[in-house]
Amino acid sequence: MSEHDHPHEHAQRDFQPDEEPTASALRAAAIEALLTEKGVVAREEVTRVVEATRAQTPQAGAAVVARAWSDPAYKERLKARPFEAIAELGYDIPIEAPQLYVVENSPAQRNVIVCTLCSCYPRALLGPPPDWYKSLAYRSRVVVEPRAVLREFGTVVPDDVEVKVWDSTADLRFLVIPERPAGTEGLGEDALAGLVTRDSMIGVSDALAPEGAEVRAG
Amino acid sequence: MTEARARFAPGDRVRVRREYPPTHFRTPLYAQGKTGVVEHLYGAYRNPEDLAYARDGLPKAPLYRVRFEQTHLWPEYAGAAHDTLCIDLYDHWLEPSEGGL
Incomplete structure (x- = not known):
């Protein structure tokens, strides 16, 4: 088979992006x-x-959040000295990784992360950011109308809950600990980590409900 | 001296300078001229406005987390009155603010 009629090559040619390279x-x-x-x-x-x-996947982040949910002392260590706490779970953080700051959602406050200047993101823990996180639309809208953006992610925040947007403009990268879902009291850390999504650690959505849990009508 | 003195402490009311230098800077335009409250002093970091040109970034610049009321940033803000936004800002972009918002 010549390289010209190689089906894989062909498929790649057909799916070249329409736009000119930037x-x-x-x-x-x-x-x-x-x-x-x-x-x-x-x-x-x-x-x-x-x-x-x-x-890279957000798996390290999910494991860290699951441990924080399970062990309050660990959660305090994670908030005080994030990289040391992450290393406790056996994850290596590259030496050149920017400093991490961990923020926790509560019934009174929901935190949402953005980088309006570019696409700063806790890559060391979550891997590369999703495309929407880098989009001009997310970066410009989430600071102006965070509640509307959250609704588009399926997240309705009651008015009595404070929405706090974190614009990571400098040397810190932020990770959100979402609220632990109801009905997860008996779950072990592995099962809990399976409920922690990338988006929930950016703050735009909740952690998943455990299987078999009643879905709350929004 | 390789580290500038932190001029502000948590709880201080500060105003963000208005400036649009032709060079690299990290202060979003939407916060310029706005007043917020220092929430946290992270420490001192090499100045990115200097690092961007392959210089040493010294003296290190104190870096704060400054909290703003959303209704102050955006007069048309449609969310709840207690919603907030915080930005990490270097010392030299801030000036003391005496009055209210």
Whole structure:
């Protein structure tokens, strides 16, 4: 089979994005080409790092939240010294990772994270951010009308609950501990971690209800 | 000296300077000229406005979390009156604010 009628190649050609590459994409490609041409980095090295980054999941974050739900002393350690508490669970935080700050939802307060300047995100714990988090629409709207944005995520916040938006403009990255769902008293940490979604750690939605729980009518 | 002195403490009322330098800065325009309350002093960090140009970012700049009332930031704000927003801001972007909002 020649490379031209390779079905996989063909599919990729058909699904090229419609838009022209952006200036920053072209710049990144040019820098990468120069770095590989000059032998500063190997192309395989770049591919490996890109793939490793894409393969990261929010699993470490979910495990940390599940432990915090289960163990109040751990939760206090997590809030006081996040990286040490995360290391306790065996997760390695890269030395160059920006400092983390953990905020906790309560019946009186719901926290929502954004980076209006770019896309700052607790990557060390949650992996790469979802595309919507980087979108201009989310970044500009969630600061102006957080309750409307939350409703679009299916999250209706009663008026007596304070909505607090955290704009991560500087050296800190934020992680939300969502409220522990009702009906999870008997669950172990693994089962609890399964209820902790990426979105709930950004603050735009609740943790999942346990299987078999009655779904509250919104 | 490699670390600027923190001029504010939690509870202090501060106003965000209005400025649009042609260089890199981290202070969102929507907060400029607005008044908030220092909620937390994180410590001092290398100044990103300097780091952006491959300099050393020293002296380190005190970094605060400043809390704003949403109804103050956005006169048309449609949410609850007690909703808030906080931004991490460096010392040199803040000035003391005596009065109310």
